[in-house]
Amino acid sequence: MIDAIDINAILEIAVEAGKAILKVYNEDDFEVSTKTDLSPLTKADKIANDLICRELKRLYPTIPIISEEGKSISYGERKNWESYWCVDPLDGTKEFIKRNGEFTVNIALIHNQVPVLGVIYIPVQNLLYYGSEASGSYKQIPGEDPIQIKAIHKNDEWTAAVSRSHADGEEKAILSDYPIVNFIAVGSSLKFCLLAEGKAQIYLRTGPTMEWDTAAGHAIILFSGCHINTLSGKPMLYNKESLLNEGFLCKVD
8 A cells, every 4th residue: 555655745745735834824814713622723724634635636536535624524434444544734723823833734644544654744844754664754854855763762861742732630640650851842743753753752642632633643653663552552543433532652662
């Protein structure tokens, strides 16, 4: 499956979506509405979603798509999908609204419920992170050569990547079992990137996430030398009947 995908084409889609997001981001005043789950939605979410889905369908018309802005596909329709794209066109909308730059474009390919390719683009930094089971994980400034990244294992003095917008008091007790001496707080899927390139060794999320929040980052850490399990110790799987994720823990292998 992965051999049929042109990773460079997916990187280009992510970058183009990021450029479209930045046009809205740089406006003096952008419209913010509220979704049914009370989370925020901007014009940038919609524009990026339309661009990504249009281009993925053009390149790979037989591969279905689940995206945050197009999530109403019933389980009865998707339960037998062998492969599909899992897309978050603007991960970190709260960070986007705060204008702190910590938002991303996330595109992942899921095969048999497991991510086999993931792309994260950080528009404000013009920086790509991506990984696949075929080639490993990389970071890249568009137009420059990619740099392979690897997670860094440590016996002590770990750094924990923690959420800026979703801090949870339950985390303290769980993280106390690990030799953590430093914390880096960032928004969106940037926490996965910190683990993938060795800047952090652990990322815990006790609160709810959706599959499109984690799929791309899951692929990137997986192919850089990390693993992720749910807090009940089960593998992190995708295309579940409910697209809601259980809490999870990512660690360097």
